[in-house]
Structures are given as C-alpha cells and as structure tokens.
Amino acid sequence: xxxxxxxxxxxxxxxxxxxxxxxxxxxxxxxxxxxxxxxxxxxxxxxxxxxxxxxxxxxxxxxxxxxxxxxxxxxxxxxxxxxxxxxxxxxxxxxxxxxxxxxxxxxxxxxxxxxxxxxxxxxxxxxxxxxxxxxxxxxxxxxxxxxxxxxxxxxxxxxxxxxxxxxxxxxxxxxxxxxxxxxxxxxxxxxxxxxxxxxxxxxxxxxxxxxxxxxxxx
Ligand SMILES: [Fe+2]
Ligand SMILES: [Fe+2]
Numbered sequence: 001x002x003x004x005x006x007x008x009x010x011x012x013x014x015x016x017x018x019x020x021x022x023x024x025x026x027x028x029x030x031x032x033x034x035x036x037x038x039x040x041x042x043x044x045x046x047x048x049x050x051x052x053x054x055x056x057x058x059x060x061x062x063x064x065x066x067x068x069x070x071x072x073x074x075x076x077x078x079x080x081x082x083x084x085x086x087x088x089x090x091x092x093x094x095x096x097x098x099x100x101x102x103x104x105x106x107x108x109x110x111x112x113x114x115x116x117x118x119x120x121x122x123x124x125x126x127x128x129x130x131x132x133x134x135x136x137x138x139x140x141x142x143x144x145x146x147x148x149x150x151x152x153x154x155x156x157x158x159x160x161x162x163x164x165x166x167x168x169x170x171x172x173x174x175x176x177x178x179x180x181x182x183x184x185x186x187x188x189x190x191x192x193x194x195x196x197x198x199x200x201x202x203x204x205x206x207x208x209x210x211x212x213x214x215x216x217x218x
Contacts, residue, residue: 003092004051008058010091015058018065024143026064030131034060037127037194044190045119052097052120056104059084060124077114081106110178116187126191129182134198137179138205141171153209172206 001009019028038057042048063080085102089095104121107114108128116122132140145151150169154162159176162168179202183195 007088007091007093008051008054011055011058011087014087015062018062022061022064023068023147025140026061030140031058031061033131033136034124034127037130038123040194041123041127041188041190045123045188048119048123049100052100052104053123055088055093055097056084056101056108056120056124057127059087059101060105060108060128062087062105075109075112077106077109077112110182110185119188122187123191126186126188126195129186130191130195130198132179133182133195134201137198138171138202141174141179144174145169145171153213172209175202175206 015031016028019026019031022028035054035057038053039050042050042053059080061076061080062083063074063076066079067074067076081102084105085098088098088101093101100118100120103118104116104124107116107121108125110129116125131137148165148169150167150171150173152170153172154168154170156176158168159170159173162173180199183192183199186192186195
C-alpha cells in the first residue's frame with residue numbers, strides 16, 4: 001500500500017467512526033456517495049489533484065455532528081476545515097495537502113460567503129450538490145420531510161407560502177426552494193451536465209406524483 005493509500009484508509013476509518021450516529025441525510029453513506037461523485041468529476045477534469053479531491057470529499061462533513069449538537073450555532077464547514085487540517089497533519093500529510101483539503105472543506109457549503117476557488121474545491125462543491133439531485137436527492141428530501149412530520153406532497157402555493165420545519169415542509173418544497181436551482185449554481189462543466197440530467201429526472205418524478213394524485217381524486 002502506498003503512503004497516500006494508507007493516509008486515505010486512515011482518514012476513511014476516522015470519518016466513518018465520527019459519522020456513525022449521524023442522521024440519514026448526512027451520514028457516512030452520504031460521504032461515500034459524495035466521494036464517488038467527486039471521483040467521477042475528477043476523472044473528467046484531469047488537472048485536478050486526485051488526492052486532495054478524495055480527502056476533501058471524505059472530510060467535507062466531518063463536523064456535522066458538532067453543528068447538529070450546537071443546533072446550528074457552529075458552522076460545520078468552518079469547523080470541519082480546522083479538524084481536517086489538524087487530522088491530516090497529525091497523520092503525516094504535507095502542509096500543502098492539508099491546506100488544500102481544508103480550503104475545499106471550508107468552501108463546500110451552498111449559500112456561504114466563502115466560495116470555492118481551487119479546482120479541487122469546486123469539484124467537492126459540485127459532488128456534494130449532486131447528492132441532493134436525482135433519485136438519491138429525492139430519497140434524501142423525503143427522509144428529511146418524514147423527520148419533520150411533513151405531508152407527502154403539496155401544491156406550489158402551499159409549499160411556497162409555508163415556513164421551514166412546518167407540515168408543508170415537503171420534499172416538493174425543498175425542490176422548489178433549493179434543488180431546482182442547484183445545477184445553475186454548479187462550478188464545473190461535468191458537474192453542471194450531470195446535475196441537469198439528475199434534475200430532469202426529479203421533474204419527471206414530481207410530474208408523475210401530480211398525475212397519480214389527480215387520477216386518484218377523480
Ligand atoms: Fe456539508
Ligand atoms: Fe455533504
């Protein structure tokens with residue numbers, strides 16, 4: 001095993017341990033899917049540093065548990081960047097690798113004042129957003145809606161006029177407010193292309209829900 005493979009394996013174990021109790025929307029499975037997305041994007045962007053991309057994808061949500069515990073007072077991207085840097089240096093990574101990974105972790109958040117600058121940070125940003133789209137994105141949106149006790153579906157009007165965490169905070173509300181805008185916010189061409197493809201599937205899914213609900217009511 002090469003030193004970089006060994007480092008990757010150690011980080012993977014540490015992240016798995018840390019996210020063991022996380023909720024279904026941001027657990028270790030989410031991290032593994034983001035890693036797979038990041039590898040897929042990096043394969044199409046050969047200038048990217050693969051090691052930085054993979055470590056940053058693994059570590060991007062490392063501080064989710066702290067953010068949850070603090071009920072949102074702590075930012076998991078800012079704290080995660082600090083934790084990632086310290087962990088990597090302690091495990092023998094170079095200062096360059098630790099700093100590049102920390103930058104990508106710091107800037108992965110949607111609607112944050114810190115925007116991704118490096119190609120590696122842009123890839124991790126897009127890889128994370130891809131997990132909110134397509135069939136996986138639908139599954140995650142329904143998991144979240146179930147947790148807050150929301151309805152299965154609602155109309156545009158009901159969804160758009162309702163606050164978050166209400167009974168109207170449906171998967172469809174998440175789609176209207178956030179998910180449908182994600183491909184346009186993506187920062188790499190392969191990210192945008194795949195995001196658009198996944199979004200199309202979601203649109204078809206909601207059209208189909210509408211059709212079934214109206215057929216049942218007749
Ligand atoms: Fe995150
Ligand atoms: Fe994430």
